[in-house]
Amino acid sequence: MNRVAAQSLESPFRRFTRDEWAQLRADTQLTLTIDDLRKLQSTHDPISLDEVVAIYLPLSRLLALYVAATQGLFKATQRFLGATDGKVPYIIGIAGSVAAGKSTTARVLQALLTRWPNTPKVQLVTTDGFLRPNAELIRQGIMDRKGFPESYDGTAVLGFLSAVKAGQHNVAAPVYSHITYDIVKGESVVVDRPDILIFEGINVLLPNRLPRDGKEIPFVSDFFDFAIFLDADEALRMGLVWRVCDPEELLPEARRHAEVLASRPISSLMAVKHTMLEPVRPEIVAATARENAHFAELMGTQANAAALADFTDRKRN
Secondary structure (H helix, E strand, C coil): CCHHHHHHCCCCCCCCCHHHHHHCCCCCCCCCCHHHHHHHCCCCCCCCHHHHHHHHHHHHHHHHHHHHHHHHHHHHHHHHHCCCCCCCCEEEEEEECCCCCHHHHHHHHHHHHHCCCCCCCEEEEEHHHHECCHHHHHHHCCHHHCCCHHHECHHHHHHHHHHHHCCCCCEEEEEEECCCCEEEEEEEEEECCCCEEEEECCCCCCCCCCCCCCCCCCCHHHHCCEEEEECCHHHHHHCCCCCCCCHHHHHHHHHHHHHHHHCCCHHHHHHHHHHHHHHHHHHHHHHHHHHHHHHHHHHCCHHHHHHHHHHHHHHHC
8 A cells, every 4th residue: 555545544533622522521510529639639640620521521421331331232141141140340441651640540530430320339450569579570680670561460460350351259459559669468459340440550551572482362451341541741741740851851841841831820830739739748848847857957066067157257258
């Protein structure tokens, strides 16, 4: 196929502006409050009620339609086969780049979908729990690759999703601590045949490496009924998410974000700042207190007091 012919093909995808997408929520009412939203959002991941109404309500409505159709098909198949072996959870996969808002999206969708009459039981599991323990990563010499596909226990992920999709009761997933940055021994999240399981993680839509013998193996995404990928480009341009920069890029990046933020109304900037800092304000206050205490201790030493006095005298002269 030549290039001209390829370019003339119709795209199988549809694109929507924010306003066009927002209209698709029809008469769906928002049942979340500001307090609900503050509990759901992640640190440094600002989100407003307007965004929930414009973006997440239409998406929850679409998902509710998909789930209802799937449930209807499953029940019809059960009747046809004369089977009575329960239900199969509808699995939604959420992936995206670092700081794209995956965790907040997953929690907001969980809260919204729980309020639909046909999906009262919605559970959320993240892939963080399937990271290999730090001791194992160190033993394998891949601690610096933590978060990359090879640092996850892919066999455990596939086993977990397979059991959930088979309709098993009380399927356990390991728990990861963002305080110790390691797997919590003896703790697990139990998934017990929910109406919907939301499975969130940075790598969940990546294909697995094929084995050397060429045998077919399942991908994580094979278990998904619906997949969502979040792109952080717009959030990065707005300066609302963090990313790692090379040292030589830091000053140009800071200036660029400063120019973007300077073009926004001051009231919007203050609201964003408040939303971003509120979840970590106690930690900031505690860290500032520790810093001030150490600084006072340092300045109270005899050598530093003498140096400060000498500096003050030279300034006066």
